[in-house]
Amino acid sequence: MAEIEVGGEAADPCERARLKIAVGGIVQGVGFRPFIYRIAHRESLGGFVLNNPRGVEIEVEGELGRLSAFLAAVVREKPVQARIDTLTASFVDTRDETDFVIEESSASAERTTLIPPDIATCADCLREMEDPGDRRYRYAFINCTNCGPRYTIIRSVPYDRGNTTMSVFDLCPDCGREYGDPLDRRFHAEPNACPVCGPAVVLRDSRGAALDCDDPIAEAARRLAEGGIVAVKGLGGFHLAADAANDAAVRTLRERKRREEKPLAIMSATVETVRTYAEVGEAEESVLTGPQRPIVLLRRKGAGAIAEGVAPGNKYLGVMLPYTPVHHMLLGAGFTALVMTSGNVSEEPIAVDMDDAVRRLGDIADYYLDHDREILCRCDDSVIRVVGGDVVFSRRSRGFVPLPIDLDEGGRVILACGAHLKNTIALTRGNQVFPSQHIGDLENLEAYEFFKATVRHMEDILEVEPDVVVHDLHPDYLSTRYARGLAGVESLAVQHHHAHIASCLGEAGIDGPVIGFSLDGTGYGPDGTVWGGEVLVATRRDFRRAGRLETVRMPGGERAVREPWRMALSHVLSAVDRGALDAGVFDRRVGSTGRRGPSDEALAALLGRPVDEVRIVRAALEKGINSPVTSSCGRLFDAVSALCGVRRSVTFEGQAAIELEMALDESEGRAYPVEIAAEAPLVIRTAPVIAGVVRDLARGIDHGRVSARFHNWLVEALKEAARRLGRSEGLRTVALSGGCFQNAYLLDKLRAALSESGFEVIINKQVPANDGGISFGQVVVARAVLGAG
Numbered sequence: 001m002a003e004i005e006v007g008g009e010a011a012d013p014c015e016r017a018r019l020k021i022a023v024g025g026i027v028q029g030v031g032f033r034p035f036i037y038r039i040a041h042r043e044s045l046g047g048f049v050l051n052n053p054r055g056v057e058i059e060v061e062g063e064l065g066r067l068s069a070f071l072a073a074v075v076r077e078k079p080v081q082a083r084i085d086t087l088t089a090s091f092v093d094t095r096d097e098t099d100f101v102i103e104e105s106s107a108s109a110e111r112t113t114l115i116p117p118d119i120a121t122c123a124d125c126l127r128e129m130e131d132p133g134d135r136r137y138r139y140a141f142i143n144c145t146n147c148g149p150r151y152t153i154i155r156s157v158p159y160d161r162g163n164t165t166m167s168v169f170d171l172c173p174d175c176g177r178e179y180g181d182p183l184d185r186r187f188h189a190e191p192n193a194c195p196v197c198g199p200a201v202v203l204r205d206s207r208g209a210a211l212d213c214d215d216p217i218a219e220a221a222r223r224l225a226e227g228g229i230v231a232v233k234g235l236g237g238f239h240l241a242a243d244a245a246n247d248a249a250v251r252t253l254r255e256r257k258r259r260e261e262k263p264l265a266i267m268s269a270t271v272e273t274v275r276t277y278a279e280v281g282e283a284e285e286s287v288l289t290g291p292q293r294p295i296v297l298l299r300r301k302g303a304g305a306i307a308e309g310v311a312p313g314n315k316y317l318g319v320m321l322p323y324t325p326v327h328h329m330l331l332g333a334g335f336t337a338l339v340m341t342s343g344n345v346s347e348e349p350i351a352v353d354m355d356d357a358v359r360r361l362g363d364i365a366d367y368y369l370d371h372d373r374e375i376l377c378r379c380d381d382s383v384i385r386v387v388g389g390d391v392v393f394s395r396r397s398r399g400f401v402p403l404p405i406d407l408d409e410g411g412r413v414i415l416a417c418g419a420h421l422k423n424t425i426a427l428t429r430g431n432q433v434f435p436s437q438h439i440g441d442l443e444n445l446e447a448y449e450f451f452k453a454t455v456r457h458m459e460d461i462l463e464v465e466p467d468v469v470v471h472d473l474h475p476d477y478l479s480t481r482y483a484r485g486l487a488g489v490e491s492l493a494v495q496h497h498h499a500h501i502a503s504c505l506g507e508a509g510i511d512g513p514v515i516g517f518s519l520d521g522t523g524y525g526p527d528g529t530v531w532g533g534e535v536l537v538a539t540r541r542d543f544r545r546a547g548r549l550e551t552v553r554m555p556g557g558e559r560a561v562r563e564p565w566r567m568a569l570s571h572v573l574s575a576v577d578r579g580a581l582d583a584g585v586f587d588r589r590v591g592s593t594g595r596r597g598p599s600d601e602a603l604a605a606l607l608g609r610p611v612d613e614v615r616i617v618r619a620a621l622e623k624g625i626n627s628p629v630t631s632s633c634g635r636l637f638d639a640v641s642a643l644c645g646v647r648r649s650v651t652f653e654g655q656a657a658i659e660l661e662m663a664l665d666e667s668e669g670r671a672y673p674v675e676i677a678a679e680a681p682l683v684i685r686t687a688p689v690i691a692g693v694v695r696d697l698a699r700g701i702d703h704g705r706v707s708a709r710f711h712n713w714l715v716e717a718l719k720e721a722a723r724r725l726g727r728s729e730g731l732r733t734v735a736l737s738g739g740c741f742q743n744a745y746l747l748d749k750l751r752a753a754l755s756e757s758g759f760e761v762i763i764n765k766q767v768p769a770n771d772g773g774i775s776f777g778q779v780v781v782a783r784a785v786l787g788a789g
Contacts, residue, residue, distance in 0.1 A: 018047070018061040018094045023074070025085035026403070027056045028159040029116040029190060031145030032082050033102050037182040039073045046097035051105040051158045053463075055086075055114075061097050081119055081146060081291060083403075102182050105158040115154055115461055117399050118235045118379070120293040120323035122147035124185065129325055135174065136194055140201045140217065140325045141373065145189045147291070151402055152236050152377050153191065156461060161190040165374040172197035191373075199373035201326065206366055208358040217326060220369045221333035229253050231343050231357055231365035234324055236379030236398050236437075237350035238343025238357050240364060245336050250309040253339060256364040258346060262652040263311035265295045265318040265381065267340040269331040276336070277304040278317050283386045292399025293323035294382035305336045315662050320381060323399075326369065342380055347441045349450040352378045377457050378450065379437045388748045393768040396424070397437040402458065404432035405766050405776060407506060407783060414782050415455065415466035415489075417479035418775035419496065421653065422768070423451060425479075426775035427458050427466065433506075433779050434462060435767060441653075442478040451479065468786065470494055470778040474524035492782050496523030497534045498543045499777030500737035500769070505540050506780035508762045512539035514733040515546070515725050515759075517718055517750075519740035520770070521561065521634030521654070530554060532632030532738075535682060535721050537729055540784035546729070547682030547721050549636060550574075553627035555617045564638035564656040565607045565648040566617055571639040571690045572606070573597060573621060580687035581694060606694070608648060633714075633740050636686055640710050643693050644703035654739065661743050664711060665704035671712030674720055682724060684717045711745055719753045726759065733760045737777075739770040 023032075028051050036049040036058060045062035060070060071089065078084060121129075125142045128134045136142045143149070153165040161167055171179055175194050178186040186192045193199060203216035213219040220230050224241060227249040231238045240257065242249040244266045254260060268274045271285055278298035280288070288296050295318040300311070311317050320340070322328045331338060343351045343361055351357040352375040357368060379401065383394040393400075409431055416426040423439040436454050440447050459465065471483035473495045483491055494502075501516030516536040525531035533549030552567075552574045560566040575581040576597045600618060604611040621627050637657035642648045646663050647656035672692040677683040689710060696706050722734050734754050741747045741763070751761045767773035 015064075016062065016094055017064050017067060018059060018092050019067055019071075019089045020092045021058040021060065021071075021074075021087065021089045022055065023058065023084060023087050024055040024114075026081065026083040026114045026116050028114075028157070029145070029150050030081040031079045031185075031187070031189075032056055034145065034182045034184075034187040035077070035079050035082075036074065037100060037102055039070055039077070040100040043067075043070045043073075045070060046100050048101050048103045050103040051160070053157055059092070060100070061094055079146065081116065083114070085114070102187075105160050114404065115157060115159060115402050116150040117292070117401055117403060118150050118152055119147045119291045119399070120321075121325055121328065125325070126328060129328070138215070138217070138329060139195050139198075140329070140371065141191070141193050141199050142325050143189060143191050143193075144185045145187065146185070148189070148191045149235050149373075152375050152379050152398075153373070154461060155376060157463075159190060160188075164190050165376050166191050166193070169193055169198050199371050201369060201371045204354070204368040204370050206362060208354055208368065211367075216369060217329045218333070220367060221330050221335075223367055224330070224335070224338065225333065227252070228366040229256065229364060230367045230369055231351075231361050232326060232330070232340075232369045233357075233371050233375075234326065235375070236377070236381075237352045237375060238361065238368075239340040240343050240361070241330070242339040243335060244307060244310055244339045245305050247307045247309060250307045250339060253341070253364070254309060257341070259341070260651045261312055261655065263314050263316075263318055264339045264341045265320060266306065266310060266337040267320050267322060267327060267331065268337045269322060269328070269335075271321070273336060274298070274319055274321075277301055277306050278319060281386065283389060283391065287384055287386065287391055288319070288321055292382060293321055294384045294399055295320045297383070297385040297394070310339065313659050313662060318383060340381075347443060348446045349440060350378050350380055377437070377454070385742075385744060387744045388751060390763070390765060392747075392763065392765060393772070394742055394770065395422075395438045395772055396435065396767055401437040402434050402461070404429075404434045405507070407431050407433060407780070408509060409783075409787075411783055412468050412786060413464045413466045414468045414470060414779050415483075416470040416775040416778035416782070417472070417483045418778070419472055419771035420474065420477040420479060422771040423447075423479060424772050424775045425451065425455055425458070426779050427462055427464060428779055428783075429462050429464050433776055434458060435776050438772060448478050452482070468492060468782060470782045472496055472499075472524065472774070472778075473526065492785065494778045494781045495526060495543070496774065497531055497536060497738065498538060499774045499781060501536055501538045501543065501735045501777070502540050502780040502784075503767055503773045503777030504735035504737050504762045504764055505538070506776060507764060507766050508735075510733070510762075511784070512733075513537055513729070513731060514735045514762070515722050515729070515731050516543070516735045516737070517722075518738045519633035520738035521632055522630075530628050530630035530632060532630060532634055533636065533684070534631065535684075535718075535725070537725065537731070538735070540780050545681050546725055547684065548631040549633055549684050550686040551629050551631050552686070553621050553624065554630045554632075554635060555621045555627045557626050557628055560635065561638075561650075561653070563649050564642040565609055567635045567639040568607055568642035568648075569603060569614065569617060570621055570627075571636070571686065572603065572643070572694065573618070575687040575690040575694075578687040580685075581691040607642065608645065633738075637740065639690065640693055640707070643690075643697065644706055646703060646707070654742075657740070657743065660707050661711075661745055663704050664707040664745060665702065666708065666745070668705040668708035669712070670709050671716050672709050674713060674717045676717065676720060676724070682721055684721060689713050711743075711749070714746065715749045715753050718750055719757060722754060722759060723757060732758065733762065735762050737764055737769050737773070741769040
C-alpha cells in the first residue's frame with residue numbers, strides 16, 4: 001500500500017479546505033474514477049477527478065475531517081483490480097465548489113500511468129450473462145470496469161475507448177447511458193458493449209466461410225462434443241479446442257498440430273470439477289480462481305475422465321478456469337474439460353485474426369469460432385506452479401503483462417532483448433521494468449516478426465525510446481543481431497547465466513555478492529564453451545565463475561539436444577576415460593573388441609541405438625568434430641534420462657529432463673556419492689554419478705529409484721559446493737535460477753537443504769526461472785553497470 005504524502009498547510013484546520021491529489025499505479029480501466037466519485041459524494045465533497053497520462057488527478061474540497069476520511073477511504077476501499085503505487089496530496093486555494101464531477105481525460109503530459117492487464121470475467125457479469133431476462137443474456141463480450149480485455153486491445157494511454165480496438169463500435173443509447181453514469185458499474189468501461197452495438201461471434205468452416213446458425217457458441221459446443229477441433233478466438237489469440245475426455249479427438253489434435261507429446265493445457269468450468277481429476281491445494285485454488293486465470297500445474301489423480309494423451313508420461317496437468325464469456329458458455333455445455341492449447345503450429349506465435357488462422361491452422365481446425373473485435377497484441381496464457389508454498393512462473397504472460405517490476409532507482413531507458421528460447425523483452429521507465437508477454441523461441445521468421453512487433457508496441461504504450469539496448473553474449477542469436485542492428489543506441493552484452501542470477505537479485509532488492517547456482521541447458525560462456533551448470537559468485541554488476549559441473553562434449557552440437565542418447569554416450573565415455581567406470585561392465589554380455597574402453601556393440605545395447613550410428617558419433621567425439629565442450633546441467637539430465645531408457649530422443653525442449661522428474665520415486669532417499677575437485681573453480685564431478693547410474697541399471701535397479709538417487713546427488717553436490725564457498729567467500733545467501741529449477745523436486749529439496757545449512761535462499765517469483773526471466777536480469781545488470789559508470 002502506498003504511503004500518503006501531504007504537502008503544505010491549511011490556514012485554519014476548522015475551515016473549509018481543498019486538496020490536490022495525484023494517484024499513480026494501476027488506476028485506469030479498473031473503475032477508479034467512479035469509485036472516487038462515489039467516495040466524494042458519500043463525504044459531501046466538491047471537486048473533480050480525471051485520468052491523465054500519469055494516472056489519476058483529483059481535486060476535492062470540503063471540511064477537513066471529511067477530507068481526511070476521503071483520503072483514508074481511497075487507500076482502504078480501492079477497487080479490487082486497482083494498485084496504488086503513489087499518492088501525493090497538497091493543499092490548494094478553495095473554489096467554493098460543492099458538486100463533484102468526472103472530467104474528460106487529459107493527454108498533454110508525460111505518460112507514466114500503468115496499463116492494466118486483461119482481467120477474467122467477473123461474477124456480476126456472469127450473473128447477467130446467465131439471466132434470460134437480461135439484455136446481455138449469452139452475450140460473448142459482456143464486461144464492466146472490473147473485468148474484460150485491457151492490454152490486448154489498447155493502442156496508447158490514457159486508457160480511453162478511443163485508444164482501444166473498441167473505437168470502431170459506436171455505443172447504443174443504453175450502453176451510452178451506462179458508460180456516462182458515474183454510479184453505474186460500467187461507467188467508462190472502455191470495452192462496454194451489448195448485442196445491439198458491440199462485437200459479434202460467428203462460426204466458420206475450415207476454409208473460413210461463415211456458417212448460418214442461430215447460436216454460434218452452442219453450435220461450436222455441439223461440434224466439439226462430436227469430436228471436432230474448433231479454433232476459438234479469445235483475448236490474446238486463438239486456442240485450439242477439443243474435448244479433453246475424448247481420446248480420439250485429443251489424438252487427432254496432436255497429429256494435426258504436430259505436437260506429438262508436449263502436454264496440452266485444459267480448461268474446466270469450476271474448481272469442483274477440477275478436483276475430480278487433479279489435486280488442488282489452498283494455494284493452487286487461490287491462483288486458479290484469481291482474476292488472472294493462468295494455467296496452473298496440478299498433480300493428476302491417476303486414471304480419470306481426462307484422456308491420457310493430454311499429458312502423456314506426466315504426473316501433472318496444466319489446468320485453467322474460464323476467463324472469457326465464450327469459455328464459460330462452451331464449458332456450460334457439459335464438458336468435464338476442454339483442451340485449450342495455443343492456436344499455432346510448432347513454436348510459431350499464436351494466431352490472432354482469421355486470415356492468419358486460416359493460413360496457419362487450416363490443416364488443424366475443423367471450425368473457427370471467430371469474432372470481430374481486433375486483437376492488437378497477441379498474448380499467450382500464463383503458466384504457474386506452486387512449489388513449497390510459493391507461486392512461481394513457468395511463463396509470465398496474459399493477466400500479468402504489462403505490470404511492472406520495481407527496481408531501487410531510475411536511470412536511462414533500457415531495452416533488453418532477452419534470450420533465444422522462451423524469449424521475452426523488457427523496457428524500463430523510471431525505476432520500473434516492464435517485461436513483455438511470452439514471445440517464444442526465436443527460431444523462425446514469424447517469431448522474429450512477433451519479437452519486433454512487441455518491441456514497437458511496448459515502446460508505443462509506454463511512450464519511451466531506449467538509449468541503451470542489452471543483449472545476450474551469444475553473437476548469433478536473432479535477439480543479439482537485432483540489438484546490434486539498432487542505430488543511435490548504446491549496446492551492452494550480458495552473459496546468460498549472470499542474467500539469471502541478476503534476475504533473482506533484482507527481485508529480492510539486493511546487490512550481492514551471493515552464491516549463484518545457474519543451471520540450465522545452454523548459455524554462451526565467455527570462454528567460448530557451452531555453459532549450463534554454473535556456480536557463480538555474483539553481484540548485479542559482475543560475476544566470477546567459482547565452480548561448475550564437470551565438462552563433456554556435445555556430439556552433434558544442437559542435435560545432441562534433440563537426441564539425448566548422444567549426451568549419454570558422451571558422459572559414459574567420459575566416465576570411462578576418467579577412471580570412474582570399468583569398461584568390463586559393458587563387455588561381459590557382448591564381448592570386447594580389444595579397443596580402448598567399451599565396445600561399440602556394448603554401447604549400442606546400453607543406449608538402444610544401431611551399432612553403426614553409435615560408431616559414427618563415438619568417432620566424432622574422439623576427434624572433437626562438431627562436439628563443443630559443455631558444463632550443461634540440462635544436458636546431464638538428458639544423459640541420465642537416456643541411460644534410464646526414459647527418453648532417448650525428444651519432440652520438445654526439456655522433455656527428457658521433465659520425464660526423468662516424472663519417473664522419480666519419491667520414497668527413495670539414497671544419493672550417489674558426491675565428489676568435488678578442490679581447485680579454483682570448484683568442479684563438481686559428474687563421472688562418478690554416471691558410473692553409479694550405469695551400475696545400478698546393470699543390477700536391475702528400477703529407473704524411478706535411479707532418477708531419485710540422481711536428483712538427490714545433485715542436491716547434495718550443490719549443498720556441498722555452497723558450504724565450501726560459504727566458508728571461503730564469507731557468503732550466506734544463495735540464489736537459484738535457470739531452467740533446471742523448473743524441476744519442482746530439485747527446487748524444493750535444494751532450498752530446504754540450503755536453509756537447513758544456514759543459508760538464505762532467494763528464487764524467482766516475479767519472472768520465470770527459465771529463459772523467460774533473462775530480459776529482466778539483463779536490465780538489472782545494465783542498470784548496475786551504467787550506474788557504476
